Amino acid sequence: MRPLRPLLVLATSVATAVTLVGCADSGADTAVTSYVTETITRGSAEDPDQQEGNGDASEPATETGLSHTDAAKEAYAGILNDPGQYSFSAPGERDFTGEYLYALADITGDGVPELLLEAVTQHNLNPVRVFSADADGELTSPEDVLIDGAASAGGSRTALSTSPAGDRIYQEQWRSIAPEVEVEAFELRENNLVSTGETWTYDMQTPSADLVRIEFHPINDRGPLEAMEPTTGGAAAGGNAPGEAAPAPAGGNTASGTVRVLTAPELANLQGLDRTPNGEDSSYRYAVFVFDASTTFSAQSSGNAGAPEERQASMVRLGQQTPYSSDGSGFELDGQSLTLSFNPSSCWFPSDTSLPAGEPNCSAFTQQ
Known part of the structure:
Protein backbone atom coordinates (compact mmCIF):
# COMPACT_ATOMS: atom_id res chain seq x y z
CA MET A 1 0.00 0.00 0.00
CA ARG A 2 1.44 3.32 -1.04
CA PRO A 3 1.84 6.02 1.65
CA LEU A 4 -1.30 8.03 2.30
CA ARG A 5 -1.34 11.75 1.61
CA PRO A 6 -3.14 13.01 4.71
CA LEU A 7 -5.24 16.11 4.37
CA LEU A 8 -4.73 17.71 7.77
CA VAL A 9 -3.60 21.29 7.23
CA LEU A 10 -2.96 24.25 9.48
CA ALA A 11 -5.69 26.79 10.30
CA THR A 12 -5.81 29.90 12.50
CA SER A 13 -8.76 31.16 14.58
CA VAL A 14 -9.31 34.69 15.78
CA ALA A 15 -11.74 36.26 18.21
CA THR A 16 -12.92 39.03 15.89
CA ALA A 17 -14.11 39.18 12.29
CA VAL A 18 -11.31 38.64 9.77
CA THR A 19 -10.90 38.05 6.08
CA LEU A 20 -10.52 34.40 5.18
CA VAL A 21 -6.94 33.46 4.44
CA GLY A 22 -6.29 31.98 0.98
CA CYS A 23 -5.88 28.26 0.34
CA ALA A 24 -4.44 26.15 -2.44
CA ASP A 25 -5.87 25.97 -5.96
CA SER A 26 -6.01 22.27 -6.69
CA GLY A 27 -6.77 21.58 -10.32
CA ALA A 28 -7.93 18.32 -11.84
CA ASP A 29 -4.43 16.88 -11.95
CA THR A 30 -2.96 18.53 -8.88
CA ALA A 31 -2.53 16.50 -5.70
CA VAL A 32 -3.83 18.05 -2.52
CA THR A 33 -0.93 19.28 -0.39
CA SER A 34 -1.30 18.48 3.28
CA TYR A 35 0.46 18.53 6.61
CA VAL A 36 0.15 16.45 9.78
CA THR A 37 1.03 18.13 13.04
CA GLU A 38 0.96 15.21 15.47
CA THR A 39 0.46 11.45 15.56
CA ILE A 40 -0.78 9.50 18.59
CA THR A 41 1.36 6.72 20.04
CA ARG A 42 -0.98 4.07 21.34
CA GLY A 43 -0.55 3.07 24.98
CA SER A 44 1.28 6.25 25.91
CA ALA A 45 0.52 8.28 28.99
CA GLU A 46 -1.38 10.67 26.71
CA ASP A 47 -3.74 7.99 25.42
CA PRO A 48 -7.30 9.41 25.38
CA ASP A 49 -8.51 6.40 27.37
CA GLN A 50 -6.40 7.65 30.28
CA GLN A 51 -7.60 11.24 30.10
CA GLU A 52 -10.47 12.73 32.00
CA GLY A 53 -13.65 12.58 29.91
CA ASN A 54 -15.91 15.39 28.87
CA GLY A 55 -18.65 14.32 31.26
CA ASP A 56 -22.08 12.82 30.81
CA ALA A 57 -24.16 14.73 28.27
CA SER A 58 -27.25 14.21 30.41
CA GLU A 59 -25.76 16.04 33.41
CA PRO A 60 -26.67 19.75 33.74
CA ALA A 61 -23.72 22.08 33.42
CA THR A 62 -22.63 23.59 36.72
CA GLU A 63 -22.39 27.17 35.42
CA THR A 64 -25.13 27.46 32.78
CA GLY A 65 -27.77 25.12 34.18
CA LEU A 66 -28.09 23.61 30.70
CA SER A 67 -27.40 20.04 29.68
CA HIS A 68 -24.18 19.44 27.78
CA THR A 69 -26.20 19.02 24.57
CA ASP A 70 -28.13 22.28 25.00
CA ALA A 71 -24.99 24.20 26.00
CA ALA A 72 -23.24 22.91 22.86
CA LYS A 73 -26.23 23.79 20.67
CA GLU A 74 -26.23 27.35 21.98
CA ALA A 75 -22.49 27.70 21.38
CA TYR A 76 -22.73 26.24 17.87
CA ALA A 77 -25.57 28.60 16.99
CA GLY A 78 -23.23 31.50 17.80
CA ILE A 79 -20.69 30.12 15.32
CA LEU A 80 -23.25 29.71 12.53
CA ASN A 81 -24.63 33.20 13.19
CA ASP A 82 -21.21 34.72 12.48
CA PRO A 83 -18.92 32.23 10.71
CA GLY A 84 -16.76 35.05 9.32
CA GLN A 85 -15.09 35.49 12.72
CA TYR A 86 -13.02 32.37 11.98
CA SER A 87 -10.23 32.20 9.43
CA PHE A 88 -9.15 29.20 7.41
CA SER A 89 -5.71 28.75 5.97
CA ALA A 90 -4.25 26.06 3.76
CA PRO A 91 -1.32 25.86 1.33
CA GLY A 92 -1.18 28.31 -1.56
CA GLU A 93 -3.97 30.41 -3.05
CA ARG A 94 -7.67 29.65 -2.64
CA ASP A 95 -10.65 31.82 -3.51
CA PHE A 96 -13.38 31.74 -0.89
CA THR A 97 -16.97 32.40 -1.96
CA GLY A 98 -18.19 33.64 1.43
CA GLU A 99 -20.52 30.64 1.72
CA TYR A 100 -20.37 28.12 4.57
CA LEU A 101 -21.70 24.65 5.27
CA TYR A 102 -21.89 22.77 8.53
CA ALA A 103 -22.22 19.24 9.85
CA LEU A 104 -22.56 17.56 13.23
CA ALA A 105 -20.57 14.47 14.14
CA ASP A 106 -19.59 12.92 17.46
CA ILE A 107 -15.86 12.28 17.23
CA THR A 108 -15.06 12.18 20.96
CA GLY A 109 -17.42 9.37 21.98
CA ASP A 110 -19.24 11.43 24.62
CA GLY A 111 -22.62 11.41 22.87
CA VAL A 112 -22.57 15.15 22.10
CA PRO A 113 -21.71 15.94 18.48
CA GLU A 114 -18.96 18.31 17.44
CA LEU A 115 -19.63 21.08 14.92
CA LEU A 116 -17.78 20.94 11.60
CA LEU A 117 -17.67 24.30 9.78
CA GLU A 118 -16.78 24.22 6.07
CA ALA A 119 -15.70 27.31 4.12
CA VAL A 120 -16.71 26.96 0.46
CA THR A 121 -14.12 27.79 -2.18
CA GLN A 122 -14.37 28.35 -5.92
CA HIS A 123 -12.31 25.21 -6.47
CA ASN A 124 -14.52 23.20 -4.10
CA LEU A 125 -11.73 21.60 -2.09
CA ASN A 126 -12.97 23.20 1.09
CA PRO A 127 -11.25 23.45 4.49
CA VAL A 128 -13.26 22.22 7.47
CA ARG A 129 -12.70 23.28 11.08
CA VAL A 130 -13.84 21.22 14.07
CA PHE A 131 -15.46 22.89 17.09
CA SER A 132 -16.17 21.11 20.36
CA ALA A 133 -18.12 22.48 23.34
CA ASP A 134 -17.72 21.35 26.94
CA ALA A 135 -20.56 21.02 29.45
CA ASP A 136 -20.44 24.81 30.09
CA GLY A 137 -20.62 25.63 26.39
CA GLU A 138 -16.97 26.71 26.27
CA LEU A 139 -15.60 26.18 22.76
CA THR A 140 -12.33 24.73 21.61
CA SER A 141 -11.21 24.44 17.99
CA PRO A 142 -8.00 22.81 16.74
CA GLU A 143 -5.45 24.77 14.77
CA ASP A 144 -5.92 22.26 11.95
CA VAL A 145 -8.46 21.67 9.19
CA LEU A 146 -9.57 18.71 7.14
CA ILE A 147 -10.66 18.92 3.51
CA ASP A 148 -14.05 18.20 1.93
CA GLY A 149 -15.13 18.49 -1.70
CA ALA A 150 -14.16 17.78 -5.30
CA ALA A 151 -11.51 19.52 -7.37
CA SER A 152 -12.93 19.10 -10.89
CA ALA A 153 -14.02 16.55 -13.42
CA GLY A 154 -11.63 13.61 -13.13
CA GLY A 155 -9.78 15.31 -10.26
CA SER A 156 -9.34 14.80 -6.54
CA ARG A 157 -12.31 13.92 -4.37
CA THR A 158 -12.31 14.16 -0.59
CA ALA A 159 -14.90 13.38 2.06
CA LEU A 160 -15.16 13.10 5.83
CA SER A 161 -16.55 10.14 7.75
CA THR A 162 -16.85 9.12 11.35
CA SER A 163 -16.73 5.75 13.05
CA PRO A 164 -19.89 3.91 14.18
CA ALA A 165 -18.62 4.37 17.75
CA GLY A 166 -18.31 8.14 17.21
CA ASP A 167 -14.79 8.32 18.62
CA ARG A 168 -12.80 9.61 15.64
CA ILE A 169 -13.03 11.25 12.23
CA TYR A 170 -11.73 9.92 8.94
CA GLN A 171 -10.34 11.81 5.94
CA GLU A 172 -11.02 9.99 2.67
CA GLN A 173 -9.34 10.85 -0.63
CA TRP A 174 -9.75 9.43 -4.14
CA ARG A 175 -10.04 10.40 -7.79
CA SER A 176 -13.30 10.12 -9.71
CA ILE A 177 -11.69 7.94 -12.39
CA ALA A 178 -10.10 5.47 -9.94
CA PRO A 179 -11.78 3.03 -7.51
CA GLU A 180 -9.17 3.17 -4.74
CA VAL A 181 -9.91 5.36 -1.72
CA GLU A 182 -7.24 6.31 0.85
CA VAL A 183 -8.33 6.76 4.46
CA GLU A 184 -6.63 8.26 7.52
CA ALA A 185 -8.08 8.45 11.04
CA PHE A 186 -7.86 11.46 13.37
CA GLU A 187 -8.87 12.06 16.98
CA LEU A 188 -9.72 15.24 18.86
CA ARG A 189 -7.40 15.60 21.84
CA GLU A 190 -7.99 18.71 23.92
CA ASN A 191 -7.35 21.52 21.42
CA ASN A 192 -5.60 19.39 18.82
CA LEU A 193 -6.71 17.23 15.93
CA VAL A 194 -4.13 14.47 15.63
CA SER A 195 -3.58 11.45 13.44
CA THR A 196 -4.08 8.10 15.15
CA GLY A 197 -1.62 6.52 12.74
CA GLU A 198 -4.36 4.36 11.20
CA THR A 199 -4.36 4.38 7.38
CA TRP A 200 -5.77 2.00 4.79
CA THR A 201 -7.25 1.83 1.30
CA TYR A 202 -10.46 0.30 0.00
CA ASP A 203 -12.38 -0.17 -3.23
CA MET A 204 -15.22 2.34 -3.47
CA GLN A 205 -17.62 -0.03 -5.23
CA THR A 206 -19.04 -1.51 -2.00
CA PRO A 207 -20.31 0.17 1.18
CA SER A 208 -18.36 -0.01 4.44
CA ALA A 209 -19.58 -0.71 7.93
CA ASP A 210 -16.45 0.99 9.28
CA LEU A 211 -17.03 4.45 7.75
CA VAL A 212 -20.15 6.56 8.30
CA ARG A 213 -20.19 9.45 5.81
CA ILE A 214 -20.68 12.95 7.24
CA GLU A 215 -23.22 15.12 5.40
CA PHE A 216 -22.95 18.94 5.28
CA HIS A 217 -25.83 21.43 5.19
CA PRO A 218 -26.19 25.17 4.43
CA ILE A 219 -25.79 27.27 7.57
CA ASN A 220 -29.26 28.78 7.10
CA ASP A 221 -30.76 25.29 7.45
CA ARG A 222 -30.90 25.04 11.23
CA GLY A 223 -32.96 21.83 11.33
CA PRO A 224 -29.91 19.60 11.96
CA LEU A 225 -28.66 21.96 14.69
CA GLU A 226 -32.05 21.97 16.41
CA ALA A 227 -32.07 18.18 16.37
CA MET A 228 -28.45 18.04 17.62
CA GLU A 229 -28.08 14.64 15.99
CA PRO A 230 -25.08 13.61 13.87
CA THR A 231 -25.66 14.57 10.22
CA THR A 232 -24.36 11.30 8.92
CA GLY A 233 -25.52 9.59 5.75
CA GLY A 234 -24.98 5.91 6.43
CA ALA A 235 -22.11 3.74 5.26
CA ALA A 236 -19.53 5.30 2.97
CA ALA A 237 -18.84 3.64 -0.35
CA GLY A 238 -16.27 0.90 0.01
CA GLY A 239 -14.29 -1.09 2.55
CA ASN A 240 -16.44 -3.99 3.77
CA ALA A 241 -14.91 -6.28 6.33
CA PRO A 242 -13.79 -9.62 4.82
CA GLY A 243 -16.80 -11.83 4.14
CA GLU A 244 -19.31 -9.02 4.76
CA ALA A 245 -21.90 -8.57 2.03
CA ALA A 246 -22.70 -5.12 0.73
CA PRO A 247 -26.29 -4.07 1.40
CA ALA A 248 -28.45 -3.92 -1.71
CA PRO A 249 -30.03 -0.62 -2.68
CA ALA A 250 -33.47 -0.25 -1.14
CA GLY A 251 -36.57 1.86 -1.57
CA GLY A 252 -36.93 1.44 -5.33
CA ASN A 253 -33.50 2.94 -6.03
Whole structure:
Protein backbone atom coordinates (compact mmCIF):
# COMPACT_ATOMS: atom_id res chain seq x y z
CA MET A 1 0.00 0.00 0.00
CA ARG A 2 1.44 3.32 -1.04
CA PRO A 3 1.84 6.02 1.65
CA LEU A 4 -1.30 8.03 2.30
CA ARG A 5 -1.34 11.75 1.61
CA PRO A 6 -3.14 13.01 4.71
CA LEU A 7 -5.24 16.11 4.37
CA LEU A 8 -4.73 17.71 7.77
CA VAL A 9 -3.60 21.29 7.23
CA LEU A 10 -2.96 24.25 9.48
CA ALA A 11 -5.69 26.79 10.30
CA THR A 12 -5.81 29.90 12.50
CA SER A 13 -8.76 31.16 14.58
CA VAL A 14 -9.31 34.69 15.78
CA ALA A 15 -11.74 36.26 18.21
CA THR A 16 -12.92 39.03 15.89
CA ALA A 17 -14.11 39.18 12.29
CA VAL A 18 -11.31 38.64 9.77
CA THR A 19 -10.90 38.05 6.08
CA LEU A 20 -10.52 34.40 5.18
CA VAL A 21 -6.94 33.46 4.44
CA GLY A 22 -6.29 31.98 0.98
CA CYS A 23 -5.88 28.26 0.34
CA ALA A 24 -4.44 26.15 -2.44
CA ASP A 25 -5.87 25.97 -5.96
CA SER A 26 -6.01 22.27 -6.69
CA GLY A 27 -6.77 21.58 -10.32
CA ALA A 28 -7.93 18.32 -11.84
CA ASP A 29 -4.43 16.88 -11.95
CA THR A 30 -2.96 18.53 -8.88
CA ALA A 31 -2.53 16.50 -5.70
CA VAL A 32 -3.83 18.05 -2.52
CA THR A 33 -0.93 19.28 -0.39
CA SER A 34 -1.30 18.48 3.28
CA TYR A 35 0.46 18.53 6.61
CA VAL A 36 0.15 16.45 9.78
CA THR A 37 1.03 18.13 13.04
CA GLU A 38 0.96 15.21 15.47
CA THR A 39 0.46 11.45 15.56
CA ILE A 40 -0.78 9.50 18.59
CA THR A 41 1.36 6.72 20.04
CA ARG A 42 -0.98 4.07 21.34
CA GLY A 43 -0.55 3.07 24.98
CA SER A 44 1.28 6.25 25.91
CA ALA A 45 0.52 8.28 28.99
CA GLU A 46 -1.38 10.67 26.71
CA ASP A 47 -3.74 7.99 25.42
CA PRO A 48 -7.30 9.41 25.38
CA ASP A 49 -8.51 6.40 27.37
CA GLN A 50 -6.40 7.65 30.28
CA GLN A 51 -7.60 11.24 30.10
CA GLU A 52 -10.47 12.73 32.00
CA GLY A 53 -13.65 12.58 29.91
CA ASN A 54 -15.91 15.39 28.87
CA GLY A 55 -18.65 14.32 31.26
CA ASP A 56 -22.08 12.82 30.81
CA ALA A 57 -24.16 14.73 28.27
CA SER A 58 -27.25 14.21 30.41
CA GLU A 59 -25.76 16.04 33.41
CA PRO A 60 -26.67 19.75 33.74
CA ALA A 61 -23.72 22.08 33.42
CA THR A 62 -22.63 23.59 36.72
CA GLU A 63 -22.39 27.17 35.42
CA THR A 64 -25.13 27.46 32.78
CA GLY A 65 -27.77 25.12 34.18
CA LEU A 66 -28.09 23.61 30.70
CA SER A 67 -27.40 20.04 29.68
CA HIS A 68 -24.18 19.44 27.78
CA THR A 69 -26.20 19.02 24.57
CA ASP A 70 -28.13 22.28 25.00
CA ALA A 71 -24.99 24.20 26.00
CA ALA A 72 -23.24 22.91 22.86
CA LYS A 73 -26.23 23.79 20.67
CA GLU A 74 -26.23 27.35 21.98
CA ALA A 75 -22.49 27.70 21.38
CA TYR A 76 -22.73 26.24 17.87
CA ALA A 77 -25.57 28.60 16.99
CA GLY A 78 -23.23 31.50 17.80
CA ILE A 79 -20.69 30.12 15.32
CA LEU A 80 -23.25 29.71 12.53
CA ASN A 81 -24.63 33.20 13.19
CA ASP A 82 -21.21 34.72 12.48
CA PRO A 83 -18.92 32.23 10.71
CA GLY A 84 -16.76 35.05 9.32
CA GLN A 85 -15.09 35.49 12.72
CA TYR A 86 -13.02 32.37 11.98
CA SER A 87 -10.23 32.20 9.43
CA PHE A 88 -9.15 29.20 7.41
CA SER A 89 -5.71 28.75 5.97
CA ALA A 90 -4.25 26.06 3.76
CA PRO A 91 -1.32 25.86 1.33
CA GLY A 92 -1.18 28.31 -1.56
CA GLU A 93 -3.97 30.41 -3.05
CA ARG A 94 -7.67 29.65 -2.64
CA ASP A 95 -10.65 31.82 -3.51
CA PHE A 96 -13.38 31.74 -0.89
CA THR A 97 -16.97 32.40 -1.96
CA GLY A 98 -18.19 33.64 1.43
CA GLU A 99 -20.52 30.64 1.72
CA TYR A 100 -20.37 28.12 4.57
CA LEU A 101 -21.70 24.65 5.27
CA TYR A 102 -21.89 22.77 8.53
CA ALA A 103 -22.22 19.24 9.85
CA LEU A 104 -22.56 17.56 13.23
CA ALA A 105 -20.57 14.47 14.14
CA ASP A 106 -19.59 12.92 17.46
CA ILE A 107 -15.86 12.28 17.23
CA THR A 108 -15.06 12.18 20.96
CA GLY A 109 -17.42 9.37 21.98
CA ASP A 110 -19.24 11.43 24.62
CA GLY A 111 -22.62 11.41 22.87
CA VAL A 112 -22.57 15.15 22.10
CA PRO A 113 -21.71 15.94 18.48
CA GLU A 114 -18.96 18.31 17.44
CA LEU A 115 -19.63 21.08 14.92
CA LEU A 116 -17.78 20.94 11.60
CA LEU A 117 -17.67 24.30 9.78
CA GLU A 118 -16.78 24.22 6.07
CA ALA A 119 -15.70 27.31 4.12
CA VAL A 120 -16.71 26.96 0.46
CA THR A 121 -14.12 27.79 -2.18
CA GLN A 122 -14.37 28.35 -5.92
CA HIS A 123 -12.31 25.21 -6.47
CA ASN A 124 -14.52 23.20 -4.10
CA LEU A 125 -11.73 21.60 -2.09
CA ASN A 126 -12.97 23.20 1.09
CA PRO A 127 -11.25 23.45 4.49
CA VAL A 128 -13.26 22.22 7.47
CA ARG A 129 -12.70 23.28 11.08
CA VAL A 130 -13.84 21.22 14.07
CA PHE A 131 -15.46 22.89 17.09
CA SER A 132 -16.17 21.11 20.36
CA ALA A 133 -18.12 22.48 23.34
CA ASP A 134 -17.72 21.35 26.94
CA ALA A 135 -20.56 21.02 29.45
CA ASP A 136 -20.44 24.81 30.09
CA GLY A 137 -20.62 25.63 26.39
CA GLU A 138 -16.97 26.71 26.27
CA LEU A 139 -15.60 26.18 22.76
CA THR A 140 -12.33 24.73 21.61
CA SER A 141 -11.21 24.44 17.99
CA PRO A 142 -8.00 22.81 16.74
CA GLU A 143 -5.45 24.77 14.77
CA ASP A 144 -5.92 22.26 11.95
CA VAL A 145 -8.46 21.67 9.19
CA LEU A 146 -9.57 18.71 7.14
CA ILE A 147 -10.66 18.92 3.51
CA ASP A 148 -14.05 18.20 1.93
CA GLY A 149 -15.13 18.49 -1.70
CA ALA A 150 -14.16 17.78 -5.30
CA ALA A 151 -11.51 19.52 -7.37
CA SER A 152 -12.93 19.10 -10.89
CA ALA A 153 -14.02 16.55 -13.42
CA GLY A 154 -11.63 13.61 -13.13
CA GLY A 155 -9.78 15.31 -10.26
CA SER A 156 -9.34 14.80 -6.54
CA ARG A 157 -12.31 13.92 -4.37
CA THR A 158 -12.31 14.16 -0.59
CA ALA A 159 -14.90 13.38 2.06
CA LEU A 160 -15.16 13.10 5.83
CA SER A 161 -16.55 10.14 7.75
CA THR A 162 -16.85 9.12 11.35
CA SER A 163 -16.73 5.75 13.05
CA PRO A 164 -19.89 3.91 14.18
CA ALA A 165 -18.62 4.37 17.75
CA GLY A 166 -18.31 8.14 17.21
CA ASP A 167 -14.79 8.32 18.62
CA ARG A 168 -12.80 9.61 15.64
CA ILE A 169 -13.03 11.25 12.23
CA TYR A 170 -11.73 9.92 8.94
CA GLN A 171 -10.34 11.81 5.94
CA GLU A 172 -11.02 9.99 2.67
CA GLN A 173 -9.34 10.85 -0.63
CA TRP A 174 -9.75 9.43 -4.14
CA ARG A 175 -10.04 10.40 -7.79
CA SER A 176 -13.30 10.12 -9.71
CA ILE A 177 -11.69 7.94 -12.39
CA ALA A 178 -10.10 5.47 -9.94
CA PRO A 179 -11.78 3.03 -7.51
CA GLU A 180 -9.17 3.17 -4.74
CA VAL A 181 -9.91 5.36 -1.72
CA GLU A 182 -7.24 6.31 0.85
CA VAL A 183 -8.33 6.76 4.46
CA GLU A 184 -6.63 8.26 7.52
CA ALA A 185 -8.08 8.45 11.04
CA PHE A 186 -7.86 11.46 13.37
CA GLU A 187 -8.87 12.06 16.98
CA LEU A 188 -9.72 15.24 18.86
CA ARG A 189 -7.40 15.60 21.84
CA GLU A 190 -7.99 18.71 23.92
CA ASN A 191 -7.35 21.52 21.42
CA ASN A 192 -5.60 19.39 18.82
CA LEU A 193 -6.71 17.23 15.93
CA VAL A 194 -4.13 14.47 15.63
CA SER A 195 -3.58 11.45 13.44
CA THR A 196 -4.08 8.10 15.15
CA GLY A 197 -1.62 6.52 12.74
CA GLU A 198 -4.36 4.36 11.20
CA THR A 199 -4.36 4.38 7.38
CA TRP A 200 -5.77 2.00 4.79
CA THR A 201 -7.25 1.83 1.30
CA TYR A 202 -10.46 0.30 0.00
CA ASP A 203 -12.38 -0.17 -3.23
CA MET A 204 -15.22 2.34 -3.47
CA GLN A 205 -17.62 -0.03 -5.23
CA THR A 206 -19.04 -1.51 -2.00
CA PRO A 207 -20.31 0.17 1.18
CA SER A 208 -18.36 -0.01 4.44
CA ALA A 209 -19.58 -0.71 7.93
CA ASP A 210 -16.45 0.99 9.28
CA LEU A 211 -17.03 4.45 7.75
CA VAL A 212 -20.15 6.56 8.30
CA ARG A 213 -20.19 9.45 5.81
CA ILE A 214 -20.68 12.95 7.24
CA GLU A 215 -23.22 15.12 5.40
CA PHE A 216 -22.95 18.94 5.28
CA HIS A 217 -25.83 21.43 5.19
CA PRO A 218 -26.19 25.17 4.43
CA ILE A 219 -25.79 27.27 7.57
CA ASN A 220 -29.26 28.78 7.10
CA ASP A 221 -30.76 25.29 7.45
CA ARG A 222 -30.90 25.04 11.23
CA GLY A 223 -32.96 21.83 11.33
CA PRO A 224 -29.91 19.60 11.96
CA LEU A 225 -28.66 21.96 14.69
CA GLU A 226 -32.05 21.97 16.41
CA ALA A 227 -32.07 18.18 16.37
CA MET A 228 -28.45 18.04 17.62
CA GLU A 229 -28.08 14.64 15.99
CA PRO A 230 -25.08 13.61 13.87
CA THR A 231 -25.66 14.57 10.22
CA THR A 232 -24.36 11.30 8.92
CA GLY A 233 -25.52 9.59 5.75
CA GLY A 234 -24.98 5.91 6.43
CA ALA A 235 -22.11 3.74 5.26
CA ALA A 236 -19.53 5.30 2.97
CA ALA A 237 -18.84 3.64 -0.35
CA GLY A 238 -16.27 0.90 0.01
CA GLY A 239 -14.29 -1.09 2.55
CA ASN A 240 -16.44 -3.99 3.77
CA ALA A 241 -14.91 -6.28 6.33
CA PRO A 242 -13.79 -9.62 4.82
CA GLY A 243 -16.80 -11.83 4.14
CA GLU A 244 -19.31 -9.02 4.76
CA ALA A 245 -21.90 -8.57 2.03
CA ALA A 246 -22.70 -5.12 0.73
CA PRO A 247 -26.29 -4.07 1.40
CA ALA A 248 -28.45 -3.92 -1.71
CA PRO A 249 -30.03 -0.62 -2.68
CA ALA A 250 -33.47 -0.25 -1.14
CA GLY A 251 -36.57 1.86 -1.57
CA GLY A 252 -36.93 1.44 -5.33
CA ASN A 253 -33.50 2.94 -6.03
CA THR A 254 -32.78 0.94 -9.18
CA ALA A 255 -34.07 2.57 -12.34
CA SER A 256 -33.56 2.69 -16.08
CA GLY A 257 -33.13 5.95 -17.89
CA THR A 258 -30.82 8.26 -19.82
CA VAL A 259 -28.00 10.49 -18.61
CA ARG A 260 -28.30 14.04 -19.92
CA VAL A 261 -25.90 16.97 -19.49
CA LEU A 262 -27.90 20.20 -19.47
CA THR A 263 -27.37 23.86 -18.72
CA ALA A 264 -29.45 25.40 -15.96
CA PRO A 265 -31.98 27.00 -18.38
CA GLU A 266 -32.29 23.68 -20.28
CA LEU A 267 -32.85 21.75 -17.05
CA ALA A 268 -35.42 24.28 -15.82
CA ASN A 269 -37.23 23.98 -19.16
CA LEU A 270 -37.19 20.16 -18.88
CA GLN A 271 -38.87 20.47 -15.49
CA GLY A 272 -41.52 22.83 -16.86
CA LEU A 273 -40.17 25.94 -15.09
CA ASP A 274 -40.36 29.33 -16.81
CA ARG A 275 -37.05 30.40 -15.28
CA THR A 276 -34.20 29.02 -13.20
CA PRO A 277 -35.02 29.16 -9.46
CA ASN A 278 -31.99 31.21 -8.39
CA GLY A 279 -31.08 33.05 -11.57
CA GLU A 280 -28.65 30.35 -12.75
CA ASP A 281 -27.42 30.94 -16.30
CA SER A 282 -25.81 28.71 -18.92
CA SER A 283 -22.53 28.61 -16.99
CA TYR A 284 -24.29 26.19 -14.61
CA ARG A 285 -24.25 22.66 -16.05
CA TYR A 286 -25.75 19.48 -14.60
CA ALA A 287 -25.46 15.76 -15.26
CA VAL A 288 -28.87 14.26 -14.52
CA PHE A 289 -30.13 10.69 -14.85
CA VAL A 290 -33.67 11.01 -16.23
CA PHE A 291 -35.81 7.98 -15.41
CA ASP A 292 -37.82 6.27 -18.12
CA ALA A 293 -40.78 6.49 -15.71
CA SER A 294 -41.36 8.25 -12.40
CA THR A 295 -40.52 5.97 -9.48
CA THR A 296 -40.59 5.82 -5.69
CA PHE A 297 -37.12 6.86 -4.54
CA SER A 298 -35.53 6.58 -1.09
CA ALA A 299 -33.11 9.27 0.07
CA GLN A 300 -32.14 11.12 3.19
CA SER A 301 -33.82 14.36 4.19
CA SER A 302 -32.47 17.11 6.44
CA GLY A 303 -36.03 17.83 7.49
CA ASN A 304 -36.27 14.27 8.75
CA ALA A 305 -33.08 14.49 10.87
CA GLY A 306 -31.14 12.81 8.08
CA ALA A 307 -33.30 9.67 8.10
CA PRO A 308 -34.27 8.15 4.71
CA GLU A 309 -37.74 8.81 3.38
CA GLU A 310 -39.56 7.86 0.18
CA ARG A 311 -40.86 10.30 -2.44
CA GLN A 312 -41.74 10.18 -6.12
CA ALA A 313 -38.80 11.15 -8.33
CA SER A 314 -38.33 11.54 -12.08
CA MET A 315 -34.58 12.13 -12.15
CA VAL A 316 -31.41 12.21 -10.04
CA ARG A 317 -28.63 14.76 -10.14
CA LEU A 318 -25.28 12.99 -10.56
CA GLY A 319 -22.93 15.97 -10.78
CA GLN A 320 -22.79 19.70 -11.42
CA GLN A 321 -20.35 22.31 -12.67
CA THR A 322 -20.91 25.91 -11.56
CA PRO A 323 -18.78 29.05 -11.30
CA TYR A 324 -18.29 28.13 -7.62
CA SER A 325 -17.87 24.36 -7.57
CA SER A 326 -17.27 21.42 -9.83
CA ASP A 327 -18.25 17.77 -9.53
CA GLY A 328 -17.93 16.00 -12.87
CA SER A 329 -19.72 12.80 -11.81
CA GLY A 330 -21.85 11.44 -14.66
CA PHE A 331 -20.74 13.96 -17.28
CA GLU A 332 -18.85 11.27 -19.21
CA LEU A 333 -22.09 9.24 -19.52
CA ASP A 334 -23.99 11.92 -21.45
CA GLY A 335 -26.54 10.40 -23.83
CA GLN A 336 -26.19 6.83 -22.56
CA SER A 337 -29.27 4.75 -21.71
CA LEU A 338 -28.45 2.80 -18.54
CA THR A 339 -29.81 1.00 -15.52
CA LEU A 340 -28.34 2.48 -12.34
CA SER A 341 -28.68 1.66 -8.65
CA PHE A 342 -28.38 4.20 -5.85
CA ASN A 343 -27.90 3.47 -2.17
CA PRO A 344 -30.15 5.74 -0.06
CA SER A 345 -27.17 6.53 2.17
CA SER A 346 -25.53 8.40 -0.73
CA CYS A 347 -28.64 10.35 -1.75
CA TRP A 348 -30.38 13.46 -0.37
CA PHE A 349 -33.61 15.22 -1.15
CA PRO A 350 -32.93 18.98 -1.49
CA SER A 351 -33.63 21.36 1.37
CA ASP A 352 -33.34 24.39 -0.92
CA THR A 353 -34.33 25.49 -4.43
CA SER A 354 -31.31 24.07 -6.24
CA LEU A 355 -31.66 22.31 -9.60
CA PRO A 356 -33.12 19.91 -10.46
CA ALA A 357 -35.98 21.34 -8.40
CA GLY A 358 -37.34 18.90 -5.84
CA GLU A 359 -35.34 15.96 -7.18
CA PRO A 360 -32.72 13.99 -5.24
CA ASN A 361 -28.97 14.24 -5.69
CA CYS A 362 -26.69 11.24 -5.23
CA SER A 363 -22.95 11.16 -4.62
CA ALA A 364 -22.48 7.57 -5.84
CA PHE A 365 -24.18 5.03 -8.09
CA THR A 366 -23.66 1.53 -9.47
CA GLN A 367 -24.18 0.65 -13.13
CA GLN A 368 -26.11 -2.59 -13.65
